[in-house]
Amino acid sequence: MTWARAYFAVQAVAGALWWVAVFTIPVVRDVTLGSLDPVAVAVADIPLFVVASALAALPGRATGAAPSRATRVAAVIATTWTAVVALGLAVYATVTTEAGWGVLIMAAATGGSLVALTALLLGRIPTRWIISGPFAFRPLRPDLPLGATVALTIAQMIVFWGLFLIAGPLVLRALELRWRVDATLPPSVALGVAILGAVVFVFASALGIWSAATMALLGRGTPLPTAMASSLVVAGPYRFVRNPMAVAGIAQGAAVGLALGSWVVVAYAVTGSLIWNYAVRPHEEADLEARFGDGFRRYRATVRCWIPRLL
Known part of the structure; x- marks a missing residue:
């Protein structure tokens, strides 16, 4: 909770x-x-952003004590107001093409405030809700025919690529231009960046398809x-890096941003990588360790998560 109060202090300043x-x-x-x-x-x-954030940063009466009711109320007020301002500015900027940088700043502040507020109220960040209910880890039915498994994999990739690599980036690029927060590059540089993005996308997509197959x-x-897979997979691209599909997806997102000339889309890919790495991956690896035991522990000890090894 100390870091959460520190966040609100920094936000107030x-x-x-x-x-x-x-x-x-x-x-x-x-x-x-x-x-x-x-x-x-x-x-x-x-009063609702600066002062409330400052009050949310106040420590308890004793070192390490839980935040007071006044501190929690102030954090709720600051977070709620931040979200309202971010939404209001987004509508205003979309209609008028003004205040685009204000939208981005307040959107980032909203995300930080929500995380800090959760830590203050619960004493932790409940990342497990991301993998609960319909999103809980569970292996695929072992009796499902191989053809059905392949078809399901292809369908999932089509949906994922369509939502996160086409629809999402196009919407973000349109808003980036509408809000006038895009980076203006010389035509020759913009072309080079776009070509680089296309090349990276091709290689990242090949890695993603190889991993899924x-x-x-x-x-x-x-x-x-x-x-999920019913057996531990350590062959193919999994020999070199533990999460080749995640590496491929993040690289694809960044590549789309480069191809579109959009720093916002690149930031979107980086944000997704941070969420996956710190909120999802620990639970996924805990599940793999629980199911595959020593086999997964040996694999984790020899193959890195993000940086490929050379055999």
Whole structure:
């Protein structure tokens, strides 16, 4: 919980400094608030964002003590207000093409506030909910025919690629342009970046297909945690890196961002990699260790998660 209070403290200081900049540096006001009246916004934002964040950062009466009720209430207020401002600015920026950088800043603050608030209220970040219910880890039915397993794998890849590598990036790129937060590159540089993105996408896609095929044919499972392999797979690309499908998916997302000339899409891929690595992967590996025991422990000890080994 200490780091959560530290986050709110940093947010309070950053918010105060931002308001100083808004009233003293015109360009900051223009790119973050557009034509909005800064005085009218400040009347609500300073107490509900800056002051509330500062109160949420206050420690308990004793070192290591749980946060007080006032601290928790302040954290809820700061987080709720941050989310409301982020949503409101997103609508405003989409309609007017103004304040795009304000949207991105407040969206990032919303994510950080939500994580810190959860830690303050629960004493931990409950990442297990990501793999609960219909998303819980479970092996694919062992009696499912191989053809059905392959078909299910292909269907999952089509849905994943369609949502996360086509629809999502295109929406983000459109908003990036609409909010005028895109990076302007010289035409020759932009072309080179796009070609690099296309090349990386081809190689990353080949790795993803190879990984999925290996999982389906040798492990009798699919890429989704809800239909995992029933046996430990250490062949194919899994000889070199423990999570080749994750490596491929993240590289594909970043490659799409490069091909589109969108730093926002690249950031989207990086954010996805962080969520997977810190929220999902620990639970996945705990499940693999529980099911495959020493076999998985030996595999984990010899093959790294992200950096491929050379045989």
